[in-house]
């Protein structure tokens with residue numbers, strides 16, 4: 217008898233709800249076209265989704281319709297940890313995730329989320345668009361993932377239910393949801409909060425029912441997830457600028473002809489400026505909407521937060537590779 221645990225049922229259930237995928241076989245692709253599946257947890261219209269759709273349009277044009285990309289948004293294929301696993305094993309062809317769920321799998325990705333490491337968005341772009349981004353991207357390959365692009369994710373800040381958290385001392389005793397990454401758990405501890413790792417889809421009800429007192433994210437996500445309805449204080453700590461990764465399953469990638477692989481890489485690359493334009497507009501829009509919805513925007517004492525982060529660096533930037541990445545990111 218197979219025991220189906222709730223989480224397995226979740227994944228299988230999600231897959232069953234989706235139209236049956238055409239098995240991806242290269243010669244079949246040549247003969248009748250193939251539809252590749254992409255997963256994202258965000259709702260339709262979110263800049264990451266639009267980035268991948270833009271890429272899909274280019275791929276379809278450049279392969280004369282032989283290869284199409286179908287986007288499954290809004291967690292239709294599961295939470296990020298699930299879609300990452302499924303992408304690694306070729307069940308899904310692409311997944312767009314934050315760097316955090318990759319941290320425990322691909323250590324180099326930790327560098328991208330470290331607190332206060334990127335000075336601002338231009339600094340993050342410079343690093344991710346250059347040799348460091350390429351180097352970290354290469355590292356995902358041995359885990360079955362081809363990194364095709366880095367998308368923007370702005371800066372992450374706290375949002376809380378009971379009060380704002382201008383000073384880290386105000387986080388004491390608060391349960392704060394974090395992404396499922398050891399580095400993120402350690403960071404919350406360093407700030408003095410109680411870390412509660414949860415999948416993204418559980419955060420709204422966790423906030424509502426008091427399982428957590430707060431979470432942290434960029435403004436667009438705070439808005440589109442409607443978390444602003446249940447946590448009204450948004451304190452600008454801007455403690456991390458961890459970007460998003462668009463990864464393709466290596467299994468799916470390897471089945472493509474060389475020329476099609478190149479089309480895929482190039483289309484993903486061209487989707488980045490498109491995504492970034494949408495992102496900048498979305499940040500402004502989200503800020504205005506949450507304030508109109510009753511959010512109090514508060515400026516944090518960022519220096520006080522930054523001062524507490526050394527233990528995270530001591531714990532996670534230990535080997536030569538991470539040390540060198542951090543040094544080079546700082547110098548960029």
Ligand code: BDP
Nearest residue numbers: 296313314395416433434437
């Ligand atoms: C958002 C990222 C998404 C993460 C989410 C989270 O775009 O990939 O899943 O944060 O906090 O900003 O889980």
